[in-house]
Amino acid sequence: MELGLIVKRRQNVFVIYCKSGDYRLSTFECPSEYEVGKWIVVSFAGDKIESHGLLDADNLPAVRIVAGRAEVLTSGYIYGKYFESKDFQLVPILCQSVECSELVQKKVHVWVRRLTSGERYFHQGKKWGVCEIANNNRPSQHHPQYSAAVDQRREPHLIRESERDPLETVKREEFVSVVPKTFDREKRQRVTALAMVALFNERKQRYIVWLLEYHVEAVFHTNRDLRLGHFFQGRFSVGGSSKNKCYNYIQEIPRVIEGHLDEVTNELEFYIDVVHVNKVNGACYEVYHRCFGYVQDSLNLLKPVDSETIVPVAVKRN
Numbered sequence: 001m002e003l004g005l006i007v008k009r010r011q012n013v014f015v016i017y018c019k020s021g022d023y024r025l026s027t028f029e030c031p032s033e034y035e036v037g038k039w040i041v042v043s044f045a046g047d048k049i050e051s052h053g054l055l056d057a058d059n060l061p062a063v064r065i066v067a068g069r070a071e072v073l074t075s076g077y078i079y080g081k082y083f084e085s086k087d088f089q090l091v092p093i094l095c096q097s098v099e100c101s102e103l104v105q106k107k108v109h110v111w112v113r114r115l116t117s118g119e120r121y122f123h124q125g126k127k128w129g130v131c132e133i134a135n136n137n138r139p140s141q142h143h144p145q146y147s148a149a150v151d152q153r154r155e156p157h158l159i160r161e162s163e164r165d166p167l168e169t170v171k172r173e174e175f176v177s178v179v180p181k182t183f184d185r186e187k188r189q190r191v192t193a194l195a196m197v198a199l200f201n202e203r204k205q206r207y208i209v210w211l212l213e214y215h216v217e218a219v220f221h222t223n224r225d226l227r228l229g230h231f232f233q234g235r236f237s238v239g240g241s242s243k244n245k246c247y248n249y250i251q252e253i254p255r256v257i258e259g260h261l262d263e264v265t266n267e268l269e270f271y272i273d274v275v276h277v278n279k280v281n282g283a284c285y286e287v288y289h290r291c292f293g294y295v296q297d298s299l300n301l302l303k304p305v306d307s308e309t310i311v312p313v314a315v316k317r318n
Contacts, residue, residue: 001041001042001043002018002019002020002041002042002043002044003018003019003039003040003041003042003055004016004017004018004023004039004040004041004042004052005017005018005037005038005039005040005063005070005072006034006035006036006037006038006040006070007022007036007069007070007113007114008036008068008069008070008114009027009035009036009068012026012027012028013025013026013027014026014027014030014034014036015225016040016042016049016052016225017114017127018042020044021224021225021249021252022127022224022225022226023042023049023223023224023225024205024223024224024225025049025052025223030052031054033054034054036065036068036069036070037063037064037065037070038054038063039054039055039057039060039063040052040053040054040055041053041055046247046248047222047223047224047248047249048221048222048223049223061073061074061087064111066113066131069113069114070113070114071111071112071113071131071132072087072111072112072113073109073110073111073134074087074088074109074110074112075107075108075109075110076088076107076108076110077106077107077108078093078103078104078106078108079104080104081093083108083110083112083130088112088128090126091112091126091128091129091130092123092126092129092130093129093130094119094129094130094131095130095131095132095133103133108133108134109133109134110130110132110133110134111130111131111132111134112128112129112130112131113128113129113131114127114128115127115128115129120227124254125252125254125255178194178212178213178256178290178291179213179290180213180214180215180290180293181193181213181214182214183214183238183239184239185238185239185240186239186240187239187240188237188238188239188240188242189237189238189239189240190235190236190237190238191214191235191236191238192233192234192235192236192250193211193212193213193214193233193234193235193236194211194212194213194231194232194233194253194256195209195210195211195212195218195231195232195233195234195236195246196209196210196212196229196230196231196232196256197209197220197226197227197228197229197230197232198210198217198228198268198317199228199317200226200228205221206219206220206221207219207220207221207222207226207246208220209234209246210292210317211236211238211244212231212256212291214238215291215292215293216238216244217244218236218238218243218244218245218246219243219244219245219246220234220245220246220249222246222249224249227261228261228266228268229255229259229261229268230252231252231253231254231255231256232249232250232251232252232253233250233251233253234246234248234249234250235247235248235250256291257270257271257272257291258270258271258272259271267316267317268316268317269314269315269316270292270314270315270316271312271313271314272289272291272292272312272313272314272315273289273310273311273312273313274287274288274289274295274310274311274312274313275287275288275289275308275309275310275311276302276305276308276309276310276311277305277308277309278304278305279294281294281296282296283300284296284297284298284300285297285300285302287302287311287313289315292315295313295315297313298318301313
């Protein structure tokens with residue numbers, strides 16, 4: 001069993017944070033007492049929530065609600081642009097100020113919140129961040145005045161390299177190397193592979209994930225709350241006449257390639273260098289990338305080349 005926190009609500013779905021990951025719970029499966037900011041106890045069967053219940057204890061961290069999201073009060077130490085605590089380990093400080101520099105290596109109380117998908121990208125996959133230095137002013141556990149607060153700012157999204165602030169440039173060593181592999185497509189087998197969340201089908205409550213080494217899609221039924229563009233290692237059943245499926249989520253991994261999530265269309269676009277050798281598929285050129293395999297130039301943007309050439313392109317899922 002694990003301790004969980006309801007961090008936000010998306011229409012009829014609660015997003016639950018546990019140390020093992022984020023999970024979804026339909027509001028129709030929850031008691032009326034469930035709301036954002038409540039602590040619950042969760043037990044699992046594989047990647048799915050098996051049972052859950054409201055937790056009422058005096059020693060739980062204080063929680064407040066701001067713009068519909070839960071923020072947690074915790075204590076620890078500031079080290080430069082980061083804050084470290086026993087509960088949240090090392091997380092970025094989103095509210096850099098003069099006060100932060102004055103409190104370096106001193107024990108402080110801070111409010112932390114879940115990062116948005118764009119913030120996670122910029123902070124190398126970190127899930128939490130410090131949003132306010134509370135210092136020694138410990139507020140009470142519930143703060144109704146924050147419940148009505150409205151955040152007029154648009155949630156950040158992944159942006160092109162040319163648009164990114166120089167301070168937020170990604171360190172190349174953070175990327176994971178992918179080596180293409182093959183498998184017998186006529187025979188059902190199990191593989192451990194690196195994958196990326198490409199799509200979420202809300203009606204069927206399932207994810208479509210792309211296996212980066214094997215260049216095939218797989219379906220993933222889980223209560224986990226995974227953002228588009230989330231990279232992870234998992235175990236999969238592939239090949240044969242059945243659909244490829246993920247049956248076990250192992251762990252999150254650092255991002256493999258750079259991308260952009262359009263918050264309006266909810267589409268992923270990736271910026272990659274491909275190998276162009278004038279390979280034709282139908283009326284289009286076809287280029288190769290280690291994570292996507294062969295990709296069609298359906299817009300006919302590529303020009304003929306004299307020899308094997310590395311070309312920068314942007315790609316989307318059809």
